[in-house]
Amino acid sequence: MADLPSLVQRAQDAAIAVRMPLRREGTGPSCCLPAVGRFLAVLAAGCSGGLIGEAGTGVGYGAAWMASAMPVDRRLVTVELDDKRVVAARGVFADEPRVEVVHGDSFHELARRAPFDLLFADGGNQPAGIVDLLRIGGRLVNDDVTPVDALPADSPYREHDPKRQFFFGDPRLVAAEVVLPDLQNSLLVGTRVS
Numbered sequence: 001m002a003d004l005p006s007l008v009q010r011a012q013d014a015a016i017a018v019r020m021p022l023r024r025e026g027t028g029p030s031c032c033l034p035a036v037g038r039f040l041a042v043l044a045a046g047c048s049g050g051l052i053g054e055a056g057t058g059v060g061y062g063a064a065w066m067a068s069a070m071p072v073d074r075r076l077v078t079v080e081l082d083d084k085r086v087v088a089a090r091g092v093f094a095d096e097p098r099v100e101v102v103h104g105d106s107f108h109e110l111a112r113r114a115p116f117d118l119l120f121a122d123g124g125n126q127p128a129g130i131v132d133l134l135r136i137g138g139r140l141v142n143d144d145v146t147p148v149d150a151l152p153a154d155s156p157y158r159e160h161d162p163k164r165q166f167f168f169g170d171p172r173l174v175a176a177e178v179v180l181p182d183l184q185n186s187l188l189v190g191t192r193v194s
């Protein structure tokens with residue numbers, strides 16, 4: 001596999017400095033998984049118009065993957081509530097003027113900057129009207145989903161998962177669940193078509 005982009009390396013270093021877990025561990029927030037970062041980079045690389053957004057910056061790990069891959073004329077805005085993580089993320093992107101790290105409530109700030117070509121919703125309460133923040137053809141991504149086959153036999157999420165119901169229940173989205181190579185984690189991606 002290719003070397004890590006330098007921005008991603010900087011975000012990893014920042015995560016260690018502020019003690020933000022690089023993997024999903026325990027109950028607190030962590031950086032997205034590397035496979036999610038690579039998937040986000042694939043989507044960001046295809047953004048030919050509009051803005052890329054992220055709710056919940058952390059220290060900028062997912063944003064670093066997207067910013068490393070997005071076309072040179074694209075911009076990314078990412079919003080974080082926690083002061084220390086905002087400072088850390090601003091450090092990561094200090095030499096990258098195309099990335100804006102906003103300190104505030106994610107969906108309040110993102111709604112003021114919509115529409116988005118790509119939106120990684122990874123922090124804050126996702127509003128019911130989130131699809132309105134996408135342009136037609138824009139993509140929405142959620143991670144931290146467990147594939148049904150990896151859930152315990154008695155898990156209620158086998159029958160009822162609000163995230164899956166949202167992605168597959170909104171007629172304006174063409175959606176898919178993408179299972180990551182570890183087969184223990186997946187993400188949901190939807191393209192707004194109307």
Ligand SMILES: C[S@@+](CC[C@H](N)C(=O)[O-])C[C@H]1O[C@@H](n2cnc3c(N)ncnc32)[C@H](O)[C@@H]1O
Pocket residue numbers: 029030031032054055056057058059060061062063079080081082085104105106107122123124125
């Ligand atoms: C899972 S972490 C984000 C990881 C990051 N997206 C990445 O890919 O590395 C979730 C982040 O959302 C932030 N957060 C939680 N509620 C928020 C809100 N209402 N507005 C902005 N950020 C929020 C948390 O402080 C935390 O840093």
